[in-house]
Amino acid sequence: MAPFVNLWEYVVDRWDKLSLQVWLHTSEVVQATLLATVIGVGIGIAVYRSPAGSAVATALASAVLTIPSFALLGLLIPVLGLGVAPSMTVLVLYGLLPIVRNTIVGLSGVNPAVVDAARGIGMSRFSVLTKIELALAWPAILAGMRVATQMLMGIAVVVAYAKGPGLGSEVFSGLTRAGSANATNQALAGTLGVVVLALVLDGIYLLINRYTTPRGIRD
Amino acid sequence: MTDVTASASTGEELPRDAAGTASDGTTTGAEITLTNVTKRYPGSKTPAVDDVTMTIPAGKIVILVGPSGCGKTTTMRMINRLIEPTSGTIRIGGEDTQSLNPDRLRRKIGYAIQQAGLFPHFTVAQNIAVVPKLLGWDKKRIDDRVDELLDMVGLDVGTFRDRYPRQLSGGQQQRVGVARALAADPPVLLMDEPFGAVDPITRGNLQDELLRLQSELHKTIVFVTHDFDEAVKLGDKIAVLGEASKILQYDTPEAILATPADDTVAGFVGAGASLKQLTLLRVRDVELRQEAVTVDIDESPAAVREKLSRSHNPYALVLDRRRRPCRWVHARDLPRATSLATAGKPLRDVVSTQSTLQDALEAMLAEGGAVPVTGPQGQYAGTIHLETVIETIQTLREEHNGGDSTGADGGTQQEAR
Ligand SMILES: Nc1ncnc2c1ncn2[C@@H]1O[C@H](COP(=O)(O)OP(=O)(O)O)[C@@H](O)[C@H]1O
Numbered sequence: 001m002a003p004f005v006n007l008w009e010y011v012v013d014r015w016d017k018l019s020l021q022v023w024l025h026t027s028e029v030v031q032a033t034l035l036a037t038v039i040g041v042g043i044g045i046a047v048y049r050s051p052a053g054s055a056v057a058t059a060l061a062s063a064v065l066t067i068p069s070f071a072l073l074g075l076l077i078p079v080l081g082l083g084v085a086p087s088m089t090v091l092v093l094y095g096l097l098p099i100v101r102n103t104i105v106g107l108s109g110v111n112p113a114v115v116d117a118a119r120g121i122g123m124s125r126f127s128v129l130t131k132i133e134l135a136l137a138w139p140a141i142l143a144g145m146r147v148a149t150q151m152l153m154g155i156a157v158v159v160a161y162a163k164g165p166g167l168g169s170e171v172f173s174g175l176t177r178a179g180s181a182n183a184t185n186q187a188l189a190g191t192l193g194v195v196v197l198a199l200v201l202d203g204i205y206l207l208i209n210r211y212t213t214p215r216g217i218r219d
Numbered sequence: 220m221t222d223v224t225a226s227a228s229t230g231e232e233l234p235r236d237a238a239g240t241a242s243d244g245t246t247t248g249a250e251i252t253l254t255n256v257t258k259r260y261p262g263s264k265t266p267a268v269d270d271v272t273m274t275i276p277a278g279k280i281v282i283l284v285g286p287s288g289c290g291k292t293t294t295m296r297m298i299n300r301l302i303e304p305t306s307g308t309i310r311i312g313g314e315d316t317q318s319l320n321p322d323r324l325r326r327k328i329g330y331a332i333q334q335a336g337l338f339p340h341f342t343v344a345q346n347i348a349v350v351p352k353l354l355g356w357d358k359k360r361i362d363d364r365v366d367e368l369l370d371m372v373g374l375d376v377g378t379f380r381d382r383y384p385r386q387l388s389g390g391q392q393q394r395v396g397v398a399r400a401l402a403a404d405p406p407v408l409l410m411d412e413p414f415g416a417v418d419p420i421t422r423g424n425l426q427d428e429l430l431r432l433q434s435e436l437h438k439t440i441v442f443v444t445h446d447f448d449e450a451v452k453l454g455d456k457i458a459v460l461g462e463a464s465k466i467l468q469y470d471t472p473e474a475i476l477a478t479p480a481d482d483t484v485a486g487f488v489g490a491g492a493s494l495k496q497l498t499l500l501r502v503r504d505v506e507l508r509q510e511a512v513t514v515d516i517d518e519s520p521a522a523v524r525e526k527l528s529r530s531h532n533p534y535a536l537v538l539d540r541r542r543r544p545c546r547w548v549h550a551r552d553l554p555r556a557t558s559l560a561t562a563g564k565p566l567r568d569v570v571s572t573q574s575t576l577q578d579a580l581e582a583m584l585a586e587g588g589a590v591p592v593t594g595p596q597g598q599y600a601g602t603i604h605l606e607t608v609i610e611t612i613q614t615l616r617e618e619h620n621g622g623d624s625t626g627a628d629g630g631t632q633q634e635a636r
Pocket residue numbers: 260261263267285286287288289290291292293294
């Protein structure tokens with residue numbers, strides 16, 4: 001049990017710094033998810049009516065995911081420098097796929113008769129989109145956001161390599177100092193922190209889902 | 220038996236002023252005219268609707284009927300500009316629809332479709348309230364209107380107001396769909412196979428209710444169906460459409476049944492045209508007989524026996540204190556009877572003067588003979604006999620074969636009384 005006692009002591013000892021990292025990590029991932037949602041839903045809205053457009057958008061978003069995050073970061077650092085900008089860009093790009101895909105699935109899953117009735121009784125195109133189509137696609141979009149957040153939790157560790165904020169800096173500095181005092185504890189604290197955070201955020205998603213899905217379409 | 224509501228084809232109308240408002244304040248129908256309307260979908264060589272010109276009279280139900288793919292839906296959707304005509308003019312109440320903002324135009328036109336298309340994330344009340352909200356009504360007025368409409372379409376306010384669409388049966392969803400279409404009291408109602416997806420019994424009920432509503436509301440209703448029987452039942456006028464919405468015949472159901480314009484229409488009308496005409500005739504249109512012996516429920520069995528033997532009639536019809544028929548009693552039941560309230564057998568079927576001859580025929584077949592007919596308050600009005608119906612069918616058939624039936628009210632008026 002000794003290593004865990006040590007880890008516990010380490011965490012208590014460095015709580016001020018660690019809690020800041022936890023906060024920064026969360027904030028980075030949440031912001032990236034929100035930004036990816038705005039962009040992803042926008043793309044979804046732009047393409048969902050056209051099967052070809054939908055296929056292209058989904059393929060592009062998938063292509064991003066096939067680039068290793070490290071490589072993508074390496075490509076971005078020369079352009080954007082070190083710090084928040086390249087990490088955020090990578091996170092948003094990776095977060096797009098589940099959100100774009102789920103937005104398309106959600107919007108094209110809306111019963112055409114419902115949309116026809118909405119137009120037919122005199123709702124404007126914008127109202128139909130916001131009050132009917134997006135409202136009905138919302139559970140799917142939220143599910144996409146949830147997947148994105150989970151993914152970004154881990155990827156945010158990697159992109160901290162570019163001197164981005166968050167628990168990744170703990171992991172990296174622990175790994176680079178391997179062998180020296182507390183190095184393992186530092187890496188472990190960072191890693192476990194990410195896992196715990198991911199679980200907490202997932203729980204929050206369940207609550208959001210519960211309270212934002214209208215009763216008429218809740219399972 | 221069934222309480223079939225007055226067909227709207229009887230020509231009785233509420234008084235209304237020039238603005239198309241009935242005496243009770245609801246908006247009544249506006250005339251719709253289509254002039255040389257054509258729709259060519261991009262990428263298709265032949266037009267889906269080719270040069271259609273027709274007038275849909277104010278306050279009437281006009282049915283567009285024709286085979287699948289003939290352009291009924293396209294024609295109807297051009298009226299509220301869900302589809303823009305390629306050429307031609309459509310006017311509602313004299314106003315060119317192209318001169319209006321399409322969203323605003325649609326808020327003044329009720330729209331009901333086959334799968335109802337209710338918003339699944341809105342309650343029944345919220346679904347109905349959409350258009351009034353768009354029109355900026357205040358909350359109190361909207362709430363009152365929702366309750367009034369639920370009542371109008373036969374849904375209990377307490378039970379259904381706060382339900383979600385998925386908690387309703389198909390027929391109930393259609394009722395809500397109709398309520399939503401009527402919400403802002405539009406002069407015009409477009410209905411695209413609204414009862415196409417419900418079971419036959421529910422469909423029959425919904426059709427009866429639509430006729431009842433229309434007899435109060437006098438909207439201009441454009442109703443699309445591919446079911447000719449539905450067209451006959453509901454239509455004041457029927458437009459039988461062929462390819463590209465070509466109007467093969469546009470006339471009253473009576474006239475189309477009696478004299479189909481050509482073989483295509485005749486084929487569409489189908490077999491048993493004269494039987495179908497029975498659904499157009501009401502019991503009040505034919506002669507009732509007064510030969511049945513009627514007795515009061517309070518009379519003594521002995522007195523009734525006396526009456527029957529005097530009239531050489533084996534049966535007497537027992538009427539209750541409000542003169543509603545309630546039982547048949549046979550002479551041989553009487554010696555053992557203590558009271559007319561229990562003697563003989565209760566009536567299984569009664570038809571009213573409002574019932575169709577079809578209903579009366581069914582009742583007669585069930586009863587095995589003449590059936591008592593009741594008037595407006597349920598009081599006894601006479602009996603209807605199988606021979607009367609057979610004579611009526613014969614007359615109709617002669618007219619049909621002779622082809623001498625006139626347009627508008629041909630077949631029916633001749634038979635009246
Ligand atoms: N949006 C569309 N684009 C192209 N063709 C269409 C479209 N809608 C309908 N059509 C074609 O127009 C014709 C008439 O269709 P429709 O009006 O739906 O017929 P109906 O309601 O009588 O079944 C059909 O041949 C159909 O394939």
